[in-house]
Amino acid sequence: MTQNGTATTTPLPKAGGVVISVDAMGGDSGPATVVAGIAQFLAKAPDARILLHGRQDVLRPLVDKRRISSQVTLCDAPDVVAMSDKPSHVMRNGKGTSMWSAIESVREREAQVCVSCGNTGALMAVSMMRLRKIEGVNRPAIACLWPSRNASGFNVMLDAGADIRADQDDLLTYALMGASYARNGMGITRPRIGLLNVGVEEHKGRAELKVAHELIARAAPGADFEYVGFVEGGDLPSSRIDVIVTDGFTGNVALKTGEGTASLISELLREAFRKTPLSRVAALLAMTSLRRLSKRIDPRRVNGGVFLGLNGTVVKSHGSADALGVAAALKLAHRLAKSGFSDKLAARVAAFSAFTPEPGTTDAPEVDDKKG
């Protein structure tokens, strides 16, 4: 089946339905949580099949207990990528791991999409090495969903941390890939794109951002998105954009800052409601409304960063995801696989790189100082 995996249950149907390759090990919460999440997901997705990669002796009882063996095929992989493993180490020595094996299933076209809760750096490194970048993409990116004031409830932000840097051309590619994700994954015909900066004024920010600003503005008409210009951190949940483009360092810090702020506030809120007898009564009365709010901003509901720019779709779930989080990541993977997103994105980026001048050449100064 894969290099290391051996199918041991129901053989998969050759055609029809979505097949998701899942790395069962490597998350902080362990394989029992992953299997619980799969069971939650499968209950609502009867057409889906799962290739489950990991230690068979561990996974077999978990799958049997959940009574999902008719939809799940086990692929034995003896090793596990630890959260602390360096990506370079995993690339050299990771062939026996469940992560590697799960990605291999996508490479071999046995599954349309791969889901893992493991070490992000290693997942990206192995995905890049085995699936390869698509033409026109120098740095792949992770796109994540951000709770927003838009009707859909979410904005897309990329790069959320696939790479720690991005130059002007990468930022342009992120805009193209982000637009494609918003269009195909969220049904937004003409996504509005913003470039994250420290101010909305055109003279602000790093040099590469000013160049990216020009490149993205020029690309917008031909690539079916609207460019709204620079946006700030406060615009991440804004209803005037659908996609926010930034480098992976900034995006990762922003993502974790947003999550940290939300969790501080909900902690303080719980404290506030416990404070007095009156507030405890209030908490009871408001419970339904508060649950609705909490669901709206629950990171587990939007769990699943998507790697963009590779030959194949890989969904990274939170390392600390619980069963609900794993189920959400699987649901996202299912939707993307069904829409044929990976091929559509590749076609969009390829079309764009074929018809535009080399990035950079368009930015040669137009005034010759010697003549002026």
Add this chain to the structure above:
Amino acid sequence: MTQNGTATTTPLPKAGGVVISVDAMGGDSGPATVVAGIAQFLAKAPDARILLHGRQDVLRPLVDKRRISSQVTLCDAPDVVAMSDKPSHVMRNGKGTSMWSAIESVREREAQVCVSCGNTGALMAVSMMRLRKIEGVNRPAIACLWPSRNASGFNVMLDAGADIRADQDDLLTYALMGASYARNGMGITRPRIGLLNVGVEEHKGRAELKVAHELIARAAPGADFEYVGFVEGGDLPSSRIDVIVTDGFTGNVALKTGEGTASLISELLREAFRKTPLSRVAALLAMTSLRRLSKRIDPRRVNGGVFLGLNGTVVKSHGSADALGVAAALKLAHRLAKSGFSDKLAARVAAFSAFTPEPGTTDAPEVDDKKG
């Protein structure tokens, strides 16, 4: 009084008490809001005196209306720095502005500290040009307070956006200055410092962060702070650190992301409480508790980024601050002036640069590959 300002009211006492130089113009909310904030502040600070810079014909009636003229000296400055003005433009043409005039009062030692709600870039540029950097500081920084789980309720983060980049030596300086601010401004004897990164593992992040990690760790014992290592965006409100060090681009995005997230949640919370009759009753019952929470995370209460690394203290208040926000910034300025913070910080940085080897030289590889 200053280059452009002319004192027109009570002359200031030569000695004793704190004198705060305030830029009355340039904020989004206008001078009436600034004067209202001054009145709020002065009601609780009878020892303070204000030098108020701006258009006298506008300010005179506002000051008279608030009956604060015994503590306020007007300094006429005809021009205003707009939020959209480029810093370079203000540096060349800003001599007649209230911002310039306010900074000049600190330079001339007529006031111990300056407060402005105006254009951050211009305020930093003019402050740097007129007050000059202290010895040992290459890039000054803005330190801001971040709501946290610590007993004080706050952590310090710097740089919040004075500069858009910082190299390894700047990050070390930020650690020294941040520790000094936490010690003198917040009374934390041995501040715990974290360096913001995309992961806590030592092999993660950009090259300059890995070097800064080493430099700060080595500086810690001699500079009276504890270095806790790399931290992530989610640690900004953490109780295991007091000071978070990062470059100004990342810091600015993080700050605005945190504020944006908090404001999204409080919006959704208000919505949730309006949703049903039951939740509206709950809102009434929980009002006191919710107000307490809202006060805890209200950015206006911690309003005031402090410029660190200059000969003189400058407090930047939010451009959109209301009277409460302006009063908070004045209170912070008052506390810093009283503690003699500016001189203490300069002494700390100078002592450190005098007794340590040139940064960088300590990072030469200790193993000679040719011999190994």
